[in-house]
Amino acid sequence: MARILSGIQPSGQLHLGNYCGAVAQWVELQREHDCFIFVASYHALTTSESALELAARTRQIAIDLIALGIDPVRTCLYRQHDVPEVCELSWLLACVCPMSLADKGVSYKDKVAKGFDANLGLYTYPILQAADILAPRAEIVPVGRDQIQHIEIARDLAERFNRRWGEVFVVPRYRLAEAAEVLPGIDGQKMSKSYGNTIDPFADERTLRKRIMAIKSDSTPLDQPKDPESDPTFRIFRAVAGRDDPRTRELEAKYRQPPPGGFGYGHAKQALFELLLERFAAARRRREELLADPAEVERILAAGAARARSIAAATVAQARRACGLL
Secondary structure: OEEEEEEOOOOOOOOEEEEEHHHHHHHHHOOOOOOEEEEHHHHHOOOOOOHHHHHHHHHHHHHHHHHHHOOOOOEEEHHHOOHHHHHHHHHHHHHOOHHHOOOOOHHHHHHOOOOOOOOOHOHHHHHHHHHHHHHOOOEEEEEOOOHHHHHHHHHHHHHHHHHHHHOOOOOEEEEOOOOOOOOOOOOOOOHHHOOOOOOOOOHHHHHHHHHHOOOOOOOOOOOOOOOOOOHHHHHHHHHHOOOOOOOOOOOOHHOOOOOOOOOOOOHHHHHHHHHHHHHOHHHHHHHHHHHOOOHHHHHHHHHHHHHHHHHHHHHHHHHHHHHOOO
């Protein structure tokens, strides 16, 4: 059993891209591993401008994760700011971080290139992320390809600290997310809040159906074969149901059937709507229960924070002793 850590920023409502790209994998991993999942509230401060919105989003993300299957008994779920030890640890790591390494941070460079008013918090983002990983002594960090650099920086900082002050940190390794396909949004681009093209699995039925029916499709006539690989509706269906699910194979066959077929994109969208209602029925019910019981949500987050803090405090104490802060 390995200790696995991952986090998610409270940047808005969770959507199908979050679920297929990360949350579904976390739900599977918690069955066999010691998992730590945190809501990255400190990281969100690099872009947040509303205290009330940040607090509400942080809480909502936690509720959605539990509803989608993150089991607080199996997984240590917590808010990042409830484990302030990571801030002290980030300073200790910053003191072994060469400027040349920090300068390589892709997140900061991308923001600057796009003309954003990037702040020092964004510049030091990878160092705090390294502290998030090293504090609970995580061994494996599941990531997408765009996050590999951050894990490599965390490894580099752990090794630099260990070489200078002695063996304190577990050197983590990354685990690439199994989903190789980028989930498309309703406009065919990558599903992302920044594009406004997401699908919310918790939306009410009328809103959800309207959103699905708005998915972009081409003008292939109803009675003609269609290419499922080029259609966002099919790709979303496959990502949610699974490649080997009989329903996926059946839907693909309907796309490809020769004339005189009668299967159109509207039929595919209706199939996706029914799939989402079925797949997320239990999650939708659980979410309503959690929204009605804020004390239970706080109990879960407090318990997760207590466990994460106990491990982080021990790690920081060891790091302090190693570098002479007795």
